[in-house]
Amino acid sequence: MNISQILGTRTSSAATSSQTTTQAAAAANPITASINKSTTRLQVQQTTATANLSTLGNFKASVSVAQTSAKSLTTLKDSSTSDEAKKALTAFISDFNKMVNSTKTAVTDTSGVNIISRGMTRAMTADFSRVDALRQMGFTKASDGSLKLDTAKFEAAFKASPSGVQGTLAKVGQMVDKAASKELASDGRISSSMSVLSSKSSNLQLQQSALLKLAQQYASLSSSSVSSALNFYKSGM
Numbered sequence: 001m002n003i004s005q006i007l008g009t010r011t012s013s014a015a016t017s018s019q020t021t022t023q024a025a026a027a028a029n030p031i032t033a034s035i036n037k038s039t040t041r042l043q044v045q046q047t048t049a050t051a052n053l054s055t056l057g058n059f060k061a062s063v064s065v066a067q068t069s070a071k072s073l074t075t076l077k078d079s080s081t082s083d084e085a086k087k088a089l090t091a092f093i094s095d096f097n098k099m100v101n102s103t104k105t106a107v108t109d110t111s112g113v114n115i116i117s118r119g120m121t122r123a124m125t126a127d128f129s130r131v132d133a134l135r136q137m138g139f140t141k142a143s144d145g146s147l148k149l150d151t152a153k154f155e156a157a158f159k160a161s162p163s164g165v166q167g168t169l170a171k172v173g174q175m176v177d178k179a180a181s182k183e184l185a186s187d188g189r190i191s192s193s194m195s196v197l198s199s200k201s202s203n204l205q206l207q208q209s210a211l212l213k214l215a216q217q218y219a220s221l222s223s224s225s226v227s228s229a230l231n232f233y234k235s236g237m
Helices: 003-017 019-027 029-072 082-101 113-125 151-160 162-184 189-219 223-235
Strands: 139-141 147-149
Touching (some): 029 082, 029 162, 082 113, 082 151, 082 162, 113 162, 113 189, 162 189
Antiparallel strands (some): 139 147
């Protein structure tokens, strides 16, 4: 039985006992309204915290996947073909873009989920502008943080200098791997934010439990106690 049902039982039982009890129950509505208002607020906050915690958890997993793909760019062999290099880069771009998109389901609030996502994307691509060869091989970053590849330019660049392209990809892989390791560390922003959200969710659950107990206690009050509670409530208004 939830809080609304408990309070409904309180009002229903009061209304059927006597006229005096009915009047007391009606007069006590401000107390019921106050409890219901607090219940709704806590439920909304709990739902938001849970949703953002889930989103951040998914984001953390996607960062790990992108990091693994980035590492593959550093292990290309001198004998790797254009298709092999392009396959590794395309896989990384796909995983990176999934990471960027993974927070778009975050509930809009002040939890900072999207802020962390944008900061993470900037950190992982901050040095891309320093690698001039990236543009020449058709590797660019869009305004939303996602990565794009012009395969025709890539193939032309690889044909002109296979070792040059492989060296550039290795630099990209190293930069992303380093940034991801920092963010995924136990003291990184992702873990810290997940800890804060988890703590917030736990506190909200405790508040909901306390409010449920209060509603149960109120529902068990006698008519005279309800009147006393109402007088106390009004005295504080």
